Amino acid sequence: MYGKILPTILDTKCGNIYREERAVAAAVAADVIGSYIAGVWDFVMPPVLVFNLLKNKRRKEGFILNMLFTKKLALETARDMAGNDAGKDEALQKAEEATGKVLAADSRGVYSDKIRQKQLREIELLTVHYHRLIMSGGKTYEEMVKAAYPGGQGYLEFVRKLNQAEKEVNHAALSTVGKNDSARQFVGKMEKSIEEIRRLDADKYFPGAAV
Numbered sequence: 001m002y003g004k005i006l007p008t009i010l011d012t013k014c015g016n017i018y019r020e021e022r023a024v025a026a027a028v029a030a031d032v033i034g035s036y037i038a039g040v041w042d043f044v045m046p047p048v049l050v051f052n053l054l055k056n057k058r059r060k061e062g063f064i065l066n067m068l069f070t071k072k073l074a075l076e077t078a079r080d081m082a083g084n085d086a087g088k089d090e091a092l093q094k095a096e097e098a099t100g101k102v103l104a105a106d107s108r109g110v111y112s113d114k115i116r117q118k119q120l121r122e123i124e125l126l127t128v129h130y131h132r133l134i135m136s137g138g139k140t141y142e143e144m145v146k147a148a149y150p151g152g153q154g155y156l157e158f159v160r161k162l163n164q165a166e167k168e169v170n171h172a173a174l175s176t177v178g179k180n181d182s183a184r185q186f187v188g189k190m191e192k193s194i195e196e197i198r199r200l201d202a203d204k205y206f207p208g209a210a211v
Contacts, residue, residue: 010083013134020141024197025067027059031193074126079146088185095123115172129158138165145205152206159198
């Protein structure tokens with residue numbers, strides 16, 4: 001067991017983690033949403049929401065919420081571990097149930113079990129990371145990162161693993177659309193944007209450590 005943390009502190013930490021993840025998603029949306037091609041986004045990624053969005057603002061919000069889908073599930077899992085003294089496997093069952101419901105509700109055959117399994121691996125990776133942040137001595141996101149990953153090498157390794165896990169989710173999703181160059185170009189640009197934003201953040205948290 002991991003031990004409990006006071007609710008008020010837990011709320012603060014989880015809130016700061018979520019705001020950071022949303023800020024990253026918003027930055028990526030601002031960078032790539034101009035590449036949106038009508039009809040592509042509906043099929044590129046798992047249908048967590050209906051993405052045939054017409055207005056730019058709504059497209060960006062849909063993009064952000066889609067990016068946050070796995071992050072929110074992982075954060076809820078880490079919160080359950082820290083606040084309710086739940087083990088990781090026990091806490092992850094809720095994420096498995098949530099993604100299972102999305103799979104069952106998909107009538108278009110876009111969200112495959114292959115995508116779901118890749119997402120669950122990403123969620124597990126994020127859960128361990130978020131739990132480590134929550135249980136660290138910091139409160140702001142930057143303080144948590146620095147306290148959880150002294151020296152920064154562990155954080156850089158996590159970022160590399162996260163980038164790869166997200167690429168595997170994207171690859172699984174793209175396999176459902178067949179030969180669609182526009183979709184692949186869009187996802188490629190998105191992945192480059194995410195990696196650059198995370199590289200800059202890592203350099204800010206641990207100057208000179210980022211590679």
